Amino acid sequence: MINETIKNAIQENSEEMVAIRRKLHSEPELSWEEYETSQFVFNYLTELGIECRKTEPTGVIGTLKGGKEGKTVALRADMDALSVEELNVDLPYKSVTSGKMHACGHDAHTSMLLAAAKALVGVKDQLPGSVRFIFQPAEEVATGAKAMVEQGAVEGVDDVFGIHIWSQIPSHSVACNPGPSFASADIFKVHFKGRGGHGAIPQNSIDAAIIASSFVMNVQSVVSRTIDPQQPAVVTVGKMVVGTRFNIIAENAEIEGTVRCFDAETRDHIEKQLKVYADNTAEIFGGTATVEYIRGTQAVINGEESSELVRQVAAEAFGENVVYDEKPTMGGEDFSFYLDEVPGSFALVGSGNAEKDTQWAHHHGKFNVDEEAMATGAELYAQYAWAYLNK
Structure with missing residues (x-):
């Protein structure tokens, strides 16, 4: 040989x-x-x-x-x-x-x-x-x-x-x-829209920082609670941009992250769940969410x-x-x-x-x-x- x-x-x-x-x-x-x-x-x-x-x-x-x-x-x-x-x-x-x-x-x-x-x-x-x-x-x-x-x-x-x-x-x-x-290596981007306002008057605003932070904490349960533990998967939020000033409640928040897995069905499931989690998290606080999912390598x-x-x-x-x-x-x-x-x-x-x-x-x-x-x-x-x- x-x-x-x-x-x-x-x-x-x-x-x-x-x-x-x-x-x-x-x-x-x-x-x-x-x-x-x-x-x-x-x-x-x-x-x-x-x-x-x-x-x-x-x-x-x-x-x-x-x-x-x-x-x-x-x-x-x-x-x-x-x-x-x-x-x-x-x-x-x-x-x-x-x-x-x-x-x-x-x-x-x-x-x-x-x-x-x-x-x-x-x-x-x-x-x-x-x-x-x-x-x-x-x-x-x-x-x-x-x-x-x-x-x-x-x-x-x-x-x-x-x-x-x-x-x-x-x-x-x-x-x-x-x-x-x-x-496989994919990218997701989420834009959360709230309603800005003065930091001293939170009751008149919808805080995009709170929405985004809640999403970052909760989205890990997509892997830990909705996927077969014998199917490896990773959801990582690597970037979050939110707010403009210390005393202004944020109107917008931008999140970017990556999804990694080996199984096609798992990949499809995570893509769908990211949108479900984003929409529901935003709705709880009265905001909205827009999700972009970009498929990279297989x-x-x-x-x-x-x-x-x-x-x-x-x-x-x-x-x-x-x-x-x-x-x-x-x-x-x-x-x-x-x-x-x-x-x-x-x-x-x-x-x-x-x-x-x-x-x-x-x-x-x-x-x-x-x-x-x-x-x-x-x-x-x-x-x-x-x-x-x-x-």
Whole structure:
């Protein structure tokens, strides 16, 4: 199942891969702004002799056709950075742009997939099929994958595989359990309307602050009292804007939050209940409520055959001890839009190493990657493609 030529190529090109990652890390670009990054990727693939095209506005799709007929497997990496101030002050390759940072590992994903592409070119003649390389923008705003799908990223693809560097599990470990992996991630916004007035004369007003506060406290019972406790779900209110002055009773209140779950029926139920709770809470106090519910990513559900193949590849390539059982996360990932179209799976490659200070949570200003673990990710990409096409 494991191709030794691929393994050797990854090791031989590991320094170049790390250098590319450091370049990308120092030059972060936000979602839908990945112009320099995508041009670098396009040029690199073109120099490898891989047929590639750009998608609008900042994606890249490459296709490596093997020497034999067969299926097509797609490998995906995301490229965008975050609006985060980097706190790694002594890092020689820290972000050169204030307020922008690769705080989630997408710089590593892009570098690993480029290294995998280079390794697969070396076994091109023996490949029974084709490998599609998807370099995706705008994962952080959950719209990039959908746009790539709409522009043909998985047309003719039989299986899709993605990787996320994961600082919360030990370096070099590989986790890819069948079933739920990442939760669906939705946004809700609620506007409560009351009647403003003087803070000393509350009887003549309808206090939007009271309405909003009551909603925030009561809405948690949607999860705790209306959903099967064996169906995980999270409702989080992350933002509340209410009032204008210390002695004025608020007329308006704005609330924003997120809903995370793995089950479609649970998702539908929570959406309906948020409106019920908002309307009823507002009515109690004499106000009104308007609810906007925005569906984001679907839940990432790993296919059984694909995830089992990942685990087999990891065990054969790196040893049984690297295969790691990680619990599903309530984090969101727009890789789900690819899995809506074709079978596949999404793996986590460990990068957590306290000795190297790479155990920080994703999206934190001190997030960093154990660069030695990138070789594991790059080889997993390439060996998975080889194993899938040869199975």
